[in-house]
Amino acid sequence: MPRVLTEQRRDLVDAVADFCRRECGSPQQRNALAQPHDEGIYAKLADAGWLGISLPEEFGGAGQGMTELCLFLEETAYGRVPMGGFATSIIAAAAYEKFATDEQKKLVLEGVIRGRVEAISMSEPDVGALTCRADEVEGGWRINGQKTWCSNAHIADHILLIARTSKESSKHEGLTQFMVPTSVEGLRISGIDTMGGREVNDLYFTDCFVPDDSVVGTVGHAWHQLMAGLNLERMILGASMLGAARRAFDDTLDHVRQREQFGRPIGSFQALKHRIADMATELECAHLLVYSVAAHIDAAPDELVTCEASMVKLKCTELAKHVSLEGMQMLGGYGYTTEYGMESMLRSTVVSTVYGGTSEIQRDIIGKTYGL
Known part of the structure; x- marks a missing residue:
C-alpha cells in the first residue's frame, strides 16, 4: 500500500524492514525464534536505538512522536519480530515519564532504551474494584493480594503495580501506582499456559514490602493516571x-x-x-x-x-x-x-x-x- 512519508520516516521504515528480513526473514529463522520475546533480537533492536524511539532525548531516546512509533510497530509486526516485551515496556515507560520522580524516570526509561523489559499490572476479576492492597507501614508499604494476566512479568525488571491504598466511595478512587522490582521478597510470579506461549502471569504478593519512594505519582490517583x-x-x-x-x-x-x-x-x-x-x-x-x-x-x-x-x-x-x-x-x-x-x-x-x-x-x- 502506498504511503506518503517524509524522507526521515521512509528511512526508518526501510531500515526496520531490512532488519526484519535479515533477522526473521525465513521460516527457519522464525522457527528458531519460537518464543514471544527473544532477548538476542531485542538487544539488537536496542543497539539500533529503536526501543527508545518515542522516549525523551534526555534519557537517550529519539524523542519521536506517535507516527514514528506506529511505523516501527507496524513494520516489526509485519516482519514477525519476537519482541513481546516492547509494548508493555513502552506503556509503562510513558507512565513513568508523566508521573514518576526523576530517579524513577532515569532508572526505568534508560533501562527500556538499553533493552530492559518493564511490565504493568492492573488486571483482577473486577478492574474497578481492585482488592490487591498496599497498606502504609513505617518506611513504606506492605502489599498483599493477587493479580492476573500480567504480560511479561517473568522477563521484566519492575512491575508498575496498581493497588488499593484506601477504601473510597467511588471504586475508581483510592488506587495507587507502585514501582515493584520483580526480585522483591514476597512476590511470586506464576506463568499461565496459553496457546501463544509464555506471555502472561499470575502475581502473588505476600507481605511484600516496598519503600516510600516506590510510589509512582500521587497516592490515591492511579485510576486517573491510567486514563492518561x-x-x-x-x-x-x-x-x-x-x-x-x-x-x-x-x-x-x-x-x-x-x-x-x-x-x-x-x-x-x-x-x-x-x-x-x-x-x-x-x-x-x-x-x-x-x-x-x-x-x-x-x-x-x-x-x-x-x-x-x-x-x-x-x-x-x-x-x-x-x-x-x-x-x-x-x-x-x-x-x-x-x-x-x-x-x-x-x-x-x-x-x-x-x-x-x-x-x-x-x-x-x-x-x-x-x-x-
Missing part, C-alpha cells in the same frame, strides 16, 4: 495488529497467486478474488485511520482522543483476526501447518481482540462518546 495512557496503549495495539494484518494478507496473496487448480491460479477465481479485494480495501481503511489518529496525537499530545483511539484498537484487531482466518482458509491444509506460519498468525491475532480492552468494551466506549 489509554491513547498510547490502544495505538500500540492497533499499529501492531495493522502490521500483522498486512503480513497475513501478503502471505495469503502470494499463495493464491502461485497455487494452481484446474490449470489456473486459485486467486483468479472470483470467489477468492473478491475476498482479496475486500481485505485489501479494509487494510487501506485501517491504515488511513491509524495514521490520521497518530497525526492528531502528534499535533495535540495532551488531548485524550478516547473515541478515535478505541476505533483504532477495534478496527485493527478485528481486521487482523479476520484476515488471518481468511488466510488460513484460503491456504487450505497448508494454513494449518506450522511450516507456512498462518496458524501462528491466527493465534496471535485472535487474542488481540481480548487484551487491552475487548472489542465489546471498545464499541461501548465509542458508543458513549456519541451520547449512547
Whole structure:
C-alpha cells in the first residue's frame, strides 16, 4: 500500500524492514525464534536505538512522536519480530515519564532504551474494584493480594503495580501506582499456559514490602493516571495488529497467486478474488485511520482522543483476526501447518481482540462518546 512519508520516516521504515528480513526473514529463522520475546533480537533492536524511539532525548531516546512509533510497530509486526516485551515496556515507560520522580524516570526509561523489559499490572476479576492492597507501614508499604494476566512479568525488571491504598466511595478512587522490582521478597510470579506461549502471569504478593519512594505519582490517583495512557496503549495495539494484518494478507496473496487448480491460479477465481479485494480495501481503511489518529496525537499530545483511539484498537484487531482466518482458509491444509506460519498468525491475532480492552468494551466506549 502506498504511503506518503517524509524522507526521515521512509528511512526508518526501510531500515526496520531490512532488519526484519535479515533477522526473521525465513521460516527457519522464525522457527528458531519460537518464543514471544527473544532477548538476542531485542538487544539488537536496542543497539539500533529503536526501543527508545518515542522516549525523551534526555534519557537517550529519539524523542519521536506517535507516527514514528506506529511505523516501527507496524513494520516489526509485519516482519514477525519476537519482541513481546516492547509494548508493555513502552506503556509503562510513558507512565513513568508523566508521573514518576526523576530517579524513577532515569532508572526505568534508560533501562527500556538499553533493552530492559518493564511490565504493568492492573488486571483482577473486577478492574474497578481492585482488592490487591498496599497498606502504609513505617518506611513504606506492605502489599498483599493477587493479580492476573500480567504480560511479561517473568522477563521484566519492575512491575508498575496498581493497588488499593484506601477504601473510597467511588471504586475508581483510592488506587495507587507502585514501582515493584520483580526480585522483591514476597512476590511470586506464576506463568499461565496459553496457546501463544509464555506471555502472561499470575502475581502473588505476600507481605511484600516496598519503600516510600516506590510510589509512582500521587497516592490515591492511579485510576486517573491510567486514563492518561489509554491513547498510547490502544495505538500500540492497533499499529501492531495493522502490521500483522498486512503480513497475513501478503502471505495469503502470494499463495493464491502461485497455487494452481484446474490449470489456473486459485486467486483468479472470483470467489477468492473478491475476498482479496475486500481485505485489501479494509487494510487501506485501517491504515488511513491509524495514521490520521497518530497525526492528531502528534499535533495535540495532551488531548485524550478516547473515541478515535478505541476505533483504532477495534478496527485493527478485528481486521487482523479476520484476515488471518481468511488466510488460513484460503491456504487450505497448508494454513494449518506450522511450516507456512498462518496458524501462528491466527493465534496471535485472535487474542488481540481480548487484551487491552475487548472489542465489546471498545464499541461501548465509542458508543458513549456519541451520547449512547
